Amino acid sequence: MTSFHEVRFPLPLALGVTGGPVRRTDIVNLSNGREQRNSRWRHARRSYDAGSGIRSVADLYEVLSFFEARSGELYGFRFRDPIDWKSCGPTETITAFDQRIGTGDGATLRFQLSKTYGDAGGGTVREIAKPVSGTVLVSVGGQAAGSDSWTCDATKGVVTFTGGYAPPQGAEVRAGFEFDVPVRFDTDHIDIDLSAFNAGRIPAIPLKEILP
Structure with missing residues (x-):
C-alpha cells in the first residue's frame, strides 16, 4: 500500500497558509571570536501551518475531512506553496x-x-x-x-x-x-474549540515536507 495519496490540499485554503523552507545549521563559536558553521541538512525542508488559512467553520470542516481521509500523519499528499509553485x-x-x-x-x-x-x-x-x-x-x-x-x-x-x-x-x-510540495500532517491530533475559534482562535495544523 502506498503511503502517499496523489491529491492536493484544498487550494483556496492553501493561499492563506503560512510557512516556508527550513534549514538546520550547526554554529560553533570559536575562541578567537569567529564562527564555524555546518549545514546539517543538504536541502531545505519546508513546513507550513494550515490553520492560518482557515477563515470559517466551513473551512475548518474541509480541513478536518481532508485530515481524516489521510488518516492523520499516515498518508502524504500534495500541497501548493503559495509563493513557490x-x-x-x-x-x-x-x-x-x-x-x-x-x-x-x-x-x-x-x-x-x-x-x-x-x-x-x-x-x-x-x-x-x-x-x-x-x-x-x-x-x-x-x-x-x-x-x-x-x-x-x-x-x-x-x-x-x-x-x-x-x-x-x-x-x-x-x-x-x-x-506541488509532497507533505504530510505533522500531528495526529487537531484541537478544536468552536467557542474559542469564533472568538478568533484558529487551531494549529502543521504540515511537513517529506520525501515522496
Whole structure:
C-alpha cells in the first residue's frame, strides 16, 4: 500500500497558509571570536501551518475531512506553496526554458525535473518530484521539444524522451512547470474549540515536507 495519496490540499485554503523552507545549521563559536558553521541538512525542508488559512467553520470542516481521509500523519499528499509553485517567479509565465535539468549525451532518455536557486554568491538545486500534470514544457538545445517526443511522470517528476529523440551530445535540456510540495500532517491530533475559534482562535495544523 502506498503511503502517499496523489491529491492536493484544498487550494483556496492553501493561499492563506503560512510557512516556508527550513534549514538546520550547526554554529560553533570559536575562541578567537569567529564562527564555524555546518549545514546539517543538504536541502531545505519546508513546513507550513494550515490553520492560518482557515477563515470559517466551513473551512475548518474541509480541513478536518481532508485530515481524516489521510488518516492523520499516515498518508502524504500534495500541497501548493503559495509563493513557490512554478519553475519561474510567481508572477512570471512558465516557458520551456526556465530550468536546466540536464545535458544530452545522445543516449540518456530520462531527466529529473529540478529547480535551481542561486545568485553570484552560490546556489542550490532542488529536485521536483510532484509536477502538476499538463503544465510541463520541455526544450532541447534551445528549441521547444514537441509533446510527441517526451512524457513526464507527474508522480515522480521524471521526463522521459521516447526512442529516437534522445537529446544529442552537449544539448542543454530545460523545462518549465508548475509543481506541488509532497507533505504530510505533522500531528495526529487537531484541537478544536468552536467557542474559542469564533472568538478568533484558529487551531494549529502543521504540515511537513517529506520525501515522496
